[in-house]
Amino acid sequence: xxxxSISRGDWISLAYIVAIVSFILALRFLSNPAHARKGNLIxxxxxxxxxxxxxxxxxxxxxxxILIVMALATPIGAYAARAVKMTAMPQMVxxxxxxxxxxxxxxxxxxxxxxxxxxxxxxxxxxxAIVLSALIGSISFAGSMIAFAKLQELxxxxxxxxxxxxxxxxGLLGAVFALGIAIVAGYEHQLILGLIIIGALAFxxxxxxxxxxxxxxxxxALLNAFTGVAASATGFVLHQNVLIVAGMLVGASGTxxxxxxxxxxxxxxxxxxxxxxxxxxxxxxxxxxxGGAVRPTTPxxxxxxxxxAQRVVIVPGYGLAVxxxxxxxxxxxxxxxxxxxxxxxxxxxxxxxMPGHMNVLLAEAxxxxxxxxxxxxxxxxxxxxxxxxxxxxxxxxxxAARSDTSSPIYGMPILNVDHAHNVVVLKRSMNPGFxxxxxxxxxDPKTVMLFGDAxxxxxxxxxxxxxx
Numbered sequence: 295x296x297x298x299s300i301s302r303g304d305w306i307s308l309a310y311i312v313a314i315v316s317f318i319l320a321l322r323f324l325s326n327p328a329h330a331r332k333g334n335l336i337x338x339x340x341x342x343x344x345x346x347x348x349x350x351x352x353x354x355x356x357x358x359x360i361l362i363v364m365a366l367a368t369p370i371g372a373y374a375a376r377a378v379k380m381t382a383m384p385q386m387v388x389x390x391x392x393x394x395x396x397x398x399x400x401x402x403x404x405x406x407x408x409x410x411x412x413x414x415x416x417x418x419x420x421x422x423a424i425v426l427s428a429l430i431g432s433i434s435f436a437g438s439m440i441a442f443a444k445l446q447e448l449x450x451x452x453x454x455x456x457x458x459x460x461x462x463x464x465g466l467l468g469a470v471f472a473l474g475i476a477i478v479a480g481y482e483h484q485l486i487l488g489l490i491i492i493g494a495l496a497f498x499x500x501x502x503x504x505x506x507x508x509x510x511x512x513x514x515a516l517l518n519a520f521t522g523v524a525a526s527a528t529g530f531v532l533h534q535n536v537l538i539v540a541g542m543l544v545g546a547s548g549t550x551x552x553x554x555x556x557x558x559x560x561x562x563x564x565x566x567x568x569x570x571x572x573x574x575x576x577x578x579x580x581x582x583x584x585g586g587a588v589r590p591t592t593p594x595x596x597x598x599x600x601x602x603a604q605r606v607v608i609v610p611g612y613g614l615a616v617x618x619x620x621x622x623x624x625x626x627x628x629x630x631x632x633x634x635x636x637x638x639x640x641x642x643x644x645x646x647x648m649p650g651h652m653n654v655l656l657a658e659a660x661x662x663x664x665x666x667x668x669x670x671x672x673x674x675x676x677x678x679x680x681x682x683x684x685x686x687x688x689x690x691x692x693x694a695a696r697s698d699t700s701s702p703i704y705g706m707p708i709l710n711v712d713h714a715h716n717v718v719v720l721k722r723s724m725n726p727g728f729x730x731x732x733x734x735x736x737x738d739p740k741t742v743m744l745f746g747d748a749x750x751x752x753x754x755x756x757x758x759x760x761x762x
Contacts, residue, residue, distance in 0.1 A: 302350060302352070303352075305347075305350070306347045306350055306351065309343050309344070309346070309347035310344060310347060310534075310535060310536040312340070312343050313340040313341065313343045313344035313347070313536050313540075314340070314535075314536055314539045314540070315340070316336050316337060316339055316340025316341075316343065317337060317340050317341075317539070317540050317543055318543065319333070319336050320333045320334070320336040320337030320340065321333070321337075321543060321547060323336060324337075327653060327657055327663050327666075328663055330657075344536050344540075374386065379618070380615060380618070380620075380654065380655055380658060382446075383648065383651070383654065384445050384510065384511075384514065384646070384647035384648035384651065385442050385445045385446050387514060387518075387648055388438045388439075388441040388442040388445060388514055388517070389438065389439075389442050391434065391438045391514070391517055391518050391521050392434060392435045392436075392437070392438025392439050392441075392442065392517070392521075393435070394434070394521045394524075394525060395430070395431040395432070395433070395434025395435040395438060395517070395520060395521040395524050396431060396432070396434075396435035397431070398427050398428075398430070398431030398434075398521070398524035398525050398527070398528045399427065399428045399431030399432045399435060399491055399494075399524070400431075401427065401528050401531065401532070402423075402424045402425075402427035402428040402431065402487075402527070402528060402531055403428060403484075403487060403488070403491065405424060405531050405532065406424050406428075406482075406484065406487050407484060415480050415482065416482060418478065419530065420530075420531065421477055421478045421482065422478055423527045423528075423530035423531045424477070424487070424527075424531055425474040425477050425478060425487075425490065426474075426523070426524070426527040427524050427527035427528045427530075427531055428487060428490055428491050428494070429470060429471075429474060429490055429491075429494045430494075430520050430523050430524040430527065431494075431520075431521070431524035431525075431527075431528070432490075432491045432494035432495045432498060433494045433495075433497055433498040433501065433520060434498065434517050434520040434521045434524055435495070435498065436494070436495040436496070436497075436498025436499045436502075437498035437499070437501055437502040437513070437517050437520070438498075438514075438517050438521075439498075439499075440498070440499055440502040440503055441502055441510060441513055441514060441517065444502075444510065445510060445647055454503040454504060455503075455504045459500070459504055462500070463497060463500050463501060466493060466496060466497050466500065467497050469493060470490055470493040470494055470497060473486050473489055473490045473493070474490055477490075502517075510647050510648070511555055511643075511644045511646070511647065511648050511649050511651075512552060512555045512556055512644070514648050514649070515548055515551040515552040515555055515649055516548065516549075516552045517548075518544065518548040518551075519544070519545050519546075519547075519548025519549045519551075519552060520545075520548075521544065521548075522540075522541045522542065522543070522544025522545030522546070522547075522548055523541065523542075523545040524541070525537060525540065525541030525544065525545075526538050526539075526540075526541025526542045526545060527541070528541070529541055551649055554643065555643060555644055555649060558642070558643035558644055558669070558707060587737060588736055588737055588743055589741065589742045589743065590742070590743050590744075590745060591718070591742035591743065591744050592744075593744065593751065593754035593755050593757075593758045594758045595742075596718050596742070596744055596755060596758070597755050597758030597759045597761075597762045598758075598762050599680075599681055599716060599718065600626075600630055600635070600681055600683070600718075600755065600759060600762075601630070601633055601635070601759050601762035602762075603630075603635055603680035603681045604634075604635065604636060604680055605635070605636045605638075605675075605678060605679045605680050605681075606630060606635055606636070606637050606638075606679070606680065606681045606682075606683060607637075607638050607639070607640050607672060607675065607676065607679045607681075607682050607683070607711075607714065608623060608627065608637065608638070608639050608640070608683045608685065609639075609640045609642075609682060609683065609684040609685065609687050609690075609691060609709055609711055610623070610639065610641075610645065610652045610655065610656065610685050610686065610687065611645050611646070611652075611684070611685060611686035611687025611688060611690065611691075612645070612646050612647060612651075612686055612687070613685060613686015613687070613688075613720070613721065613722065613748050614652075614655065614685045614686045614687075614748050615646060615647075615651065615652075615655055615686070616686065616748070617686070617747050617748035617749040617750075618749060619685065619686075619748040619749035619752050620655045620656055620658060620659040620661075621658075621659045622749050622752040622753050622756065623656075623659065623661075623685065623752055624656075624659040624660065624661050625756055626752050626755055626756050626759065627661070627665075629756055629759045629760060630759065633759075637665065638665055638666075638667050638672060638675070639652075639656060639661065639665055639666045639667065640667055640669070640672040640682075640709050640711070641653060641666050641667065641668055641669065641672075642669050642687070642690035642708070642709050643668070643669065644690065645687055645690050653666060669707060669708075669709055672709065673709065673710045673713075676709075676710045676711060676713040676714045677713050677714075679713075679714040679715065680714070680715050680716060681714065681715070681716045681717075681718060682711040682714035682716070682717045682718070683718050683720070684711055684717065684718065684719045684720065684735075685720045685748050685752070686720065686721065686748050687709075688721075688733055689703060689733075690708055690709055691708060691709050691711045691712075691733065691735055692708060692733045692734070692735060693708070693712050693733075693734055693735055693738075694733070694734055695707075695708045696708065711735065712735055712738055712740075712741075714740075715740070716740055716742075717735065717738065717740055717741040717742070718741075718742055718743075718744060719735070719736060719741060719742070719743050719744070720744050720746075720748050720751050720752070721736075721743060721744075721745060722745065722746065722747065722748075723745065
């Protein structure tokens with residue numbers, strides 16, 4: 295009798311509560327890599343419940359069209375998620391994030407078109423929500439597309455600037471805000487909202503273009519927060535509590551992650567967004583003065599060094615991801631552990647192209663999580679480390695961050711690999727990293743360079759360690 299007396303609206307509200315709880319639990323489980331897979335499944339379950347419940351909303355129209363679009367888009371999304379290489383995961387995150395922001399802006403425009411009466415004004419809360427959703431969603435979409443293009447190397451990773459960039463961006467943003475205030479004040483014309491969206495799209499492009507590729511992890515986290523806020527504003531537009539809560543969860547977590555990433559780089563958010571990181575390089579004189587010439591080595595020499603070491607710290611970077619060398623690195627570590635070598639992995643918060651990039655790569659290779667050490671934990675151990683094996687990492691190991699006040703990365707916390715007794719750097723060439731900054735570590739007297747593709751080099755090391 296009690297179940298029969300519950301209305302359809304009550305069932306929908308209950309389903310949305312289940313979805314909200316699922317999203318919160320998903321975040322909780324995602325905070326620990328050991329339970330991250332379970333967190334993803336819980337989050338997907340919650341989203342599934344929310345989608346199904348929405349189909350039972352009274353007055354829902356165009357159900358057939360919605361189902362057709364879902365039937366076409368779902369296989370595309372599933373295939374893209376399964377087929378994407380781990381090296382391209384940052385691009386995929388930026389792309390999906392941008393799509394979410396763009397959807398929020400489109401929903402705001404559609405709702406404004408359908409609900410703005412010709413005579414009476416929209417409620418104040420509705421007009422504010424529509425403006426925020428359109429504004430922030432458009433910035434997130436355009437900015438994420440530029441981030442995708444930079445990561446995919448469709449455009450250069452270096453900052454792209456124009457004269458008067460900061461004042462121009464500020465003026466454009468001010469104009470867009472002024473148009474938003476006009477709508478809130480009662481000038482409810484679709485042309486104005488269209489101009490807001492166009493202006494916000496332009497600002498999103500101009501906002502991300504001057505940001506160097508080395509700052510992409512921070513930018514992706516920030517744009518993710520933008521998308522969450524835009525989705526939450528869309529929830530107010532549609533009067534959907536589940537969208538409000540889900541958006542705020544994404545916005546809050548993205549904001550915290552952005553602050554943590556900036557702190558890990560020893561820089562303020564303003565410096566990341568307006569500093570055009572990557573436009574400067576350490577001079578050749580500074581590099582030459584830091585220790586001498588580059589010393590190439592062979593896999594056989596490195597294998598002996600590794601096989602007879604007591605402690606080895608592996609430092610993964612984007613070069614490892616490009617070469618898909620994570621499985622080979624795990625096998626090398628296994629071979630060293632068989633010989634009694636203590637192997638750890640040093641993880642810098644901004645190594646790679648997105649937050650947690652190295653953790654994801656190594657988890658794919660089933661590297662034990664307790665061997666992954668964050669920067670603050672591993673740095674004191676480098677003084678007692680026999681060999682630091684740097685695989686494709688550049689900027690996060692650059693000692694110029696500690697000593698060279700003229701360096702763009704001065705003050706950025708780094709992995710203290712130069713404190714190890716010996717340093718081996720696996721690198722394709724002497725080209726600078728994604729930040730475009732030369733690394734004095736490469737000419738340090740105790741550093742040797744093993745040139746070549748990371749996966750091929752590690753495989754040669756495995757063979758050499760077996761016979762060492």
